[in-house]
Amino acid sequence: MGQGGAGVSTFAAAAAVEPLAGPAERGGRTLLVSFDRFRSASRIFGVFSFPGQPIPVSKTVDLLELDSLATLSEAWGQVRAALITGGASFAGTKIVDMHPDELTQLPGIEQLLLLRRIRDEARSGKWERIIVDCSGGAEPIDLLRVPQVITDHMERMWPRHRRLAAAGETSRTARAVAVMDLFDADCRDIDRLVIESGTVQAQVVASPTPHGVETSERLLAALQLMGIPVVGLAINGVAGEDWPAGVRKQQRQAGKEIDALLPGKAAATRLPWLPTPPRTVLKLRKLGAELAESGAEPLVGPGPRHADVQLESGSGLESVYRMAWRQPLPDPDTLRLGRSGDDVMIALSGIRQRIPLPSVLRRCVVIDASWDDGVLSIRFAPDPKVWPQRAAPRPAPEREWPDDEELSPEGSH
Numbered sequence: 001m002g003q004g005g006a007g008v009s010t011f012a013a014a015a016a017v018e019p020l021a022g023p024a025e026r027g028g029r030t031l032l033v034s035f036d037r038f039r040s041a042s043r044i045f046g047v048f049s050f051p052g053q054p055i056p057v058s059k060t061v062d063l064l065e066l067d068s069l070a071t072l073s074e075a076w077g078q079v080r081a082a083l084i085t086g087g088a089s090f091a092g093t094k095i096v097d098m099h100p101d102e103l104t105q106l107p108g109i110e111q112l113l114l115l116r117r118i119r120d121e122a123r124s125g126k127w128e129r130i131i132v133d134c135s136g137g138a139e140p141i142d143l144l145r146v147p148q149v150i151t152d153h154m155e156r157m158w159p160r161h162r163r164l165a166a167a168g169e170t171s172r173t174a175r176a177v178a179v180m181d182l183f184d185a186d187c188r189d190i191d192r193l194v195i196e197s198g199t200v201q202a203q204v205v206a207s208p209t210p211h212g213v214e215t216s217e218r219l220l221a222a223l224q225l226m227g228i229p230v231v232g233l234a235i236n237g238v239a240g241e242d243w244p245a246g247v248r249k250q251q252r253q254a255g256k257e258i259d260a261l262l263p264g265k266a267a268a269t270r271l272p273w274l275p276t277p278p279r280t281v282l283k284l285r286k287l288g289a290e291l292a293e294s295g296a297e298p299l300v301g302p303g304p305r306h307a308d309v310q311l312e313s314g315s316g317l318e319s320v321y322r323m324a325w326r327q328p329l330p331d332p333d334t335l336r337l338g339r340s341g342d343d344v345m346i347a348l349s350g351i352r353q354r355i356p357l358p359s360v361l362r363r364c365v366v367i368d369a370s371w372d373d374g375v376l377s378i379r380f381a382p383d384p385k386v387w388p389q390r391a392a393p394r395p396a397p398e399r400e401w402p403d404d405e406e407l408s409p410e411g412s413h
Contacts, residue, residue, distance in 0.1 A: 001140035002205035003215035008135035014289035028128025208251035229298035
């Protein structure tokens with residue numbers, strides 16, 4: 001992922017044709033997925049592709065170009081077939097009479113179905129790795145957040161406990177509930193795959209420009225907040241020595257600022273500017289766009305899902321707990337924190353993320369929060385209403401002693 005014009009599609013194609021590393025991975029195939037409506041990926045390889053069908057573009061790489069409306073029509077056909085016998089309706093509208101074009105008005109539904117197709121390919125067992133080109137479609141962060149957004153929206157519109165209670169009323173209502181539960185299950189499943197499985201890694205591509213610096217900073221902050229490890233950052237289109245000195249100076253400065261976004265001595269990979277876009281596998285390989293191996297060490301630290309939780313002071317109801325993690329803030333003024341049940345809601349730079357709390361903090365209330373030296377800290381104190389308390393010790397029963405004159409010499413003390 002990266003800003004428009006950074007060469008994300010070219011980088012993804014070049015990375016796809018790079019041989020897989022490691023003896024255990026030899027012979028595995030790579031699937032390159034693109035949902036660019038202009039089909040730029042097929043033009044890069046010089047092939048004709050039919051949306052929704054993987055086609056080979058090299059000995060080890062297949063290309064899958066997805067068309068959101070075609071994917072929506074296919075998925076809706078399957079749902080409609082399951083509902084047709086009951087003529088299910090919801091909010092006064094017959095669901096079976098809805099056209100796929102009408103469903104595009106539902107927020108995030110197209111992106112959800114694209115993610116579901118990628119999920120299905122990942123489960124198929126056909127591919128050693130899947131590279132998803134996030135250019136040419138929705139904003140990449142918005143795309144990855146779609147499952148959570150839709151789940152939250154459905155829960156507010158028709159909470160699951162009410163859906164289940166209403167399912168037994170009529171057959172039509174039962175089918176409407178089944179449709180919502182289908183989407184809800186997909187959302188949760190995709191969210192687990194992307195966020196919790198540990199199999200998804202992010203590669204950021206930036207141009208050596210001020211816009212590239214700004215976009216990279218926001219992407220790194222958002223990905224860290226979501227808990228998606230960033231294992232690669234590449235600066236694409238670095239000018240050669242024959243370029244004007246002013247342009248090279250501006251690019252060097254942008255490169256330094258992008259490197260500064262990474263911890264320690266880590267630096268972004270530099271890729272040269274090419275006078276003509278690479279259009280063959282050989283030229284793509286010469287670009288040198290390599291992806292990190294699976295399970296590689298992230299360039300940025302763990303996000304809030306792997307935050308450090310410690311007892312700061314006190315004990316029992318007087319305890320104070322601290323939850324902290326390194327969190328870049330491109331726009332500190334946009335930081336917002338809130339509590340929703342067992343989760344903490346965090347918003348920054350227009351991104352709102354739900355973070356599940358560890359069990360010990362679910363029985364606490366928030367005291368305060370601070371951001372200092374790149375570390376975001378939230379402090380908690382036990383909630384007396386739900387905090388487990390030790391029962392007061394029961395007093396020992398009083399012992400009845402016999403009168404002195406009744407004590408025998410053997411039993412005297």
